Amino acid sequence: MIEVRELRKTYRVRRRRAGLGAALSSLVHPEWSVVEALAGVSFSVAPGEIVGYIGPNGAGKSTTIKVMSGILVPDSGSCVIKGRVPWKERKAHVAGIGAVFGQRTQLWWDVPVSESFELLRAIYRVEPAAFRKRHDELVEALGAGELLGSPARSLSLGQRMRCELVASLLHGPDLLFLDEPTIGLDAVSKLAVRDFIARENRERGLTVILTTHDVHDIEALATRVILIGRGSILFDGGFAELLAPRRDKGVERALAELYGELGIA
DSSP, rough: OEEEEEEEOOOOOOOOOOOOOHHHHHHHHEEOOOOOOOEEEEEEEEEOOOOEEEEEESSSHHHHHHHHHHHOOOOOEEEEEEEBBBTTTHHHHHEEEEETTTTTTOSSTBBBBBHHOOOHHHHHHHHHHHHHHHHHHHHHHHTTGGTTTHHHHHHHHHHHHHHHHHHHHTTOSSEEESSSSTTTTOOHHHHHHHHHHHHHHHHOOEEEEEEOOOOHHHHHOSEEEEEETTTEEEEEOOOHHHHSOOOOOHHHHHHHHHHHHHHHO
C-alpha cells in the first residue's frame, strides 16, 4: 500500500541572536541555517497494518506524515501510496485517506457537529445513502450521538476527538493517519479511541499510521514500530524487540530523548 524510498526534506530556518542590535542587523543581513528534517527515509507498509511511527520531537515524524498526506513536496526520493504520488495526484489521493491531528480540527468551530459532517459529505461527494449508513455506524461505535447538536467549541477534548474520528472516516478511506490522537485525553477516552481503532482495523482492514508519544497507544495497537531520529529510520520491527537490551547507539539516543520528553527516567 505504501512505498517510501529515500525521502529527503530540508528547511531554511532564519537565525536571530538576542538583543535589539542583533534584531536590527538581521533585517538587513539575515542569517539562515539549513535543517535536514528527512535524511533518506525508506519503509513500506502493507494493507491492514497498524504501524507506530515514533521518535523524539524534531525527529521528522510530522514531516513524513505531511509528505504522505500530499501536503508537502519532498526535495528528493519517492512516495507511492496505492499507486499514486500524493503531491502529484492530491485530489484522488485524499479521497482515499483520513487524518486526525490531535492539535488541529477538521470540524467547523461554531456550527453543530452534524453540520460539519454534512459539509464533509459534500466536500468528498459521498452519496447520501452511503453517507447515512456509514455516519450511523461510526456515531454508534463512538457513542457520539448526543454530541451531534453541539458546536465543536463547546465539546471537551475527549468528545471532540470522538467526533474527529467520525469525520475522518465518513468518506470510507482505507488508510488513516493518526498524529497524537490521544494527547490530553483522560484514561476512559483513551481506551475508547484505542478500542475503536482496533475494531476498524479488525473488521474493515483499515491501515493505520500512528504517530504518538504515548507508549501505551503503541503497545495496545501497533503490530510494528518504526523509530525515527534526526531524520533517519533507526529501527523497524516489533515493540518487544525495540525494548530489548541489545540496541545500537542511535536507537539508544533516540529512545533516551523520547523518554526524556515523556518524563521517564
